[in-house]
Amino acid sequence: MDHDLSWMNAPGDEQYRLLIDAITDYAIYMLDPTGRVMSWNSGAERFKGYSAEEILGEHFSRFYTPEDQARGLPLEALRRAASEGRFETEGWRVRKDGRRFWAHVVIDPIIDEGRRIGFTKITRDITERREAQRVLEETQQALFQSQKLDSLGQLTGGMAHDFNNLLTAILGSLELLKKRMPDDPKARMLLENAVQGAQRGASLTQRMLAFARRQDLHPEPVDIAELAAGMLGLMERSIGPGIRIRIAVPPGLPPALSEVNQLEAALLNLVVNARDAMPTGGVITISADEQRLEPDNEIGLGAGHYVRLTVADTGVGMDKETLRRATEPFFTTKGVGKGTGLGLSMVHGLAEQSGGKLKLTSAPGAGATIEIWLKADPSGVRLAQTPSRRAPEGAPRRLCILVVDDDRLVLVNTTAMLEDLGHRVLEADSGAQALAILARESAIDLIITDQAMPGMSGLELARATRATRSALPIILTSGFVEYVEPLEPHIPLLDKPFTQAQLAAAIDALLSEIPLERGPATAL
Numbered sequence: 001m002d003h004d005l006s007w008m009n010a011p012g013d014e015q016y017r018l019l020i021d022a023i024t025d026y027a028i029y030m031l032d033p034t035g036r037v038m039s040w041n042s043g044a045e046r047f048k049g050y051s052a053e054e055i056l057g058e059h060f061s062r063f064y065t066p067e068d069q070a071r072g073l074p075l076e077a078l079r080r081a082a083s084e085g086r087f088e089t090e091g092w093r094v095r096k097d098g099r100r101f102w103a104h105v106v107i108d109p110i111i112d113e114g115r116r117i118g119f120t121k122i123t124r125d126i127t128e129r130r131e132a133q134r135v136l137e138e139t140q141q142a143l144f145q146s147q148k149l150d151s152l153g154q155l156t157g158g159m160a161h162d163f164n165n166l167l168t169a170i171l172g173s174l175e176l177l178k179k180r181m182p183d184d185p186k187a188r189m190l191l192e193n194a195v196q197g198a199q200r201g202a203s204l205t206q207r208m209l210a211f212a213r214r215q216d217l218h219p220e221p222v223d224i225a226e227l228a229a230g231m232l233g234l235m236e237r238s239i240g241p242g243i244r245i246r247i248a249v250p251p252g253l254p255p256a257l258s259e260v261n262q263l264e265a266a267l268l269n270l271v272v273n274a275r276d277a278m279p280t281g282g283v284i285t286i287s288a289d290e291q292r293l294e295p296d297n298e299i300g301l302g303a304g305h306y307v308r309l310t311v312a313d314t315g316v317g318m319d320k321e322t323l324r325r326a327t328e329p330f331f332t333t334k335g336v337g338k339g340t341g342l343g344l345s346m347v348h349g350l351a352e353q354s355g356g357k358l359k360l361t362s363a364p365g366a367g368a369t370i371e372i373w374l375k376a377d378p379s380g381v382r383l384a385q386t387p388s389r390r391a392p393e394g395a396p397r398r399l400c401i402l403v404v405d406d407d408r409l410v411l412v413n414t415t416a417m418l419e420d421l422g423h424r425v426l427e428a429d430s431g432a433q434a435l436a437i438l439a440r441e442s443a444i445d446l447i448i449t450d451q452a453m454p455g456m457s458g459l460e461l462a463r464a465t466r467a468t469r470s471a472l473p474i475i476l477t478s479g480f481v482e483y484v485e486p487l488e489p490h491i492p493l494l495d496k497p498f499t500q501a502q503l504a505a506a507i508d509a510l511l512s513e514i515p516l517e518r519g520p521a522t523a524l
Contacts, residue, residue: 027123031107033116035060035078047125049096060121063093065100081107081119090130093123102130162407163201164479167497169409170198172417175500179420196234202497219354221255221377222263224288224309231264235271242281245271249288256288256307256374258354263309263372266347270311270370273344277315277368285312290376301357305376312369318362326360347372399507400424400441404434404449404461405477410496414448417500431456435464444472446507448494451478462491473510 020028020041027044029037036059040052048055048063061074068074068091081087086108093103104124109116174195181187228247235245256263267286274284287310295303318326327348344358347370351358355375362368401423405411408429415425426441428434431453438444447465451458462474479496494506 025124027121029121030110031060031078031119031121033118035074035119038118044123047095047101047123048093054096063123065092065094068092077105077107078119082109082116085109090126101125102127162479164496165405165407165410167198167202168479169407169413171195171202171497171499172413174198176416176420198497219257219259219375221379222258222260223255224253224307225249225251227260227264228267228286228288231267235268238268238272239275239284243275243278244283246283246285247287248285253288253290254305254307255377256309257377258350258356258374262350263374266350266372267309267311269344269347273370274311274313274315274368277313277317279316282314282367286310287312291373299357299359299373301373305378306356306373307376309372309374310369312367314367317364317366317368318360319364323360323362327358344370397511398422398424399445400426400443401446401448401507402426402428402434402437402441402444404428404431404447404453404458406430406450406453410450414503417503418448420500421504430454431458431461431464434461438465438469446511447472447474448503449474449476451476451493459491475506475510 020039023041023043025043026041027047028041029044030039032038036057037055038057040050040055044055045051059074061069064074073091077087077089086106088104088106090102090104092100093105094100102125104126106122108120110118110120174191178188178191178195181191228249232245232247239245271284271286278284289308289310291306291308293299293301293303293306297303327344344360348358351372351374357371357373359371359373360368361371401418403411403414403418403425404427405414406429411427411429415427418425426437426444428437431449432455434447434449438447447462449458449461453461456464458476458478462476465472465474474491475494476491477494477496477498490510492506492510494502498506
């Protein structure tokens, strides 16, 4: 079809052509009423790769992606420009070599003596600007997540001390009560339930603190078979009926290096997630095997021996977007009140901090497989658990211990546990009261003090004590270790909540290193 282009030959048109052609940052060209290219400047050639000889007379739709062409966007753009007087948009466009770029496009109709004779089209390549905007948005999102984590850390830290004090009192009292209970199987079962509930509360607090602080873990050899078998009853109670747990761990598997309490929590978390993905029931398979990775492996870990702990379910599975975001903090597909979005994030953090990796595989309708890759213990031998060192009944080493804690529940509970071990106990509910007792009591063998106390912290009390009793052994307790300043030599830290056995072991360990020295001593 021929079109009247005599309007382009008006006086001064050559200067206009030179001006447009000198612009290289914009593709500026003209279209006839049907969308065929009628002019082409140097900017258009630079952006899109076509010379004027190649493109003049061709339809401008060739610059659009195949999917946009199928949707009819080129002709829709001309229609809107004609009806609205201007059309402006952003979108993907295609260069001659097939590469895509993000374009800002403006189309204006050309009117001559009341008649629309074509369109002007101005295109700008804003790929770099769009990428910069994307990076900015990702950075802002990361900052937002970081702020949420910081808020979580502050909230958790603020609660942890008081919550762990309560758990210390509960666990200690239950432990002492167990010794005095009659031989009633039902009563003992209820007591064991209460102990397990309190222990899970303590584990939850520690996991939240670890997640919020991203604290360093201290990996130790863990027997995966023993861990899974020991947790089977708890896991079965957590998932309820309709779901079967299958454990497949081969004999002779080397120990994995991780923190046992954190790994237990991670395994329980994965099992509960699998349960939620199987609303009509199914099978959860917990397996483990030994893997040897070569350099430049697809897992992204260093070469060496690893233990792969796998939890697989037969549930609804995850689509690609859910799978991509599954380990993001606070991301959850569960309903309100049914998930925090921290579960897989915590498992991911545990694997990374243990020197391993978390790998997720899933597809809609095909269930999910979660792999925790952990370094294998190079010795290949599981370290025996250190037995709790408890002073034997009637032991001759009967100590006089000063217990300091501003929480009355913890103070009473710690005193009761120590007296049950055969020690004599003095109580103080503040650092000032403790110093007054020390001034009048020369027979004190040991101080056990809380760290986070108003007025005077436990470490400040320890320093004040060392001024006059430099050799007096001191144990610091805390429900939130991030509050603790750098500890001085020979001042161990006992995390709350602690059991009687842990308390006895801490005393034995300290006194085996530091011999008792009663009475005032010369300051160091």
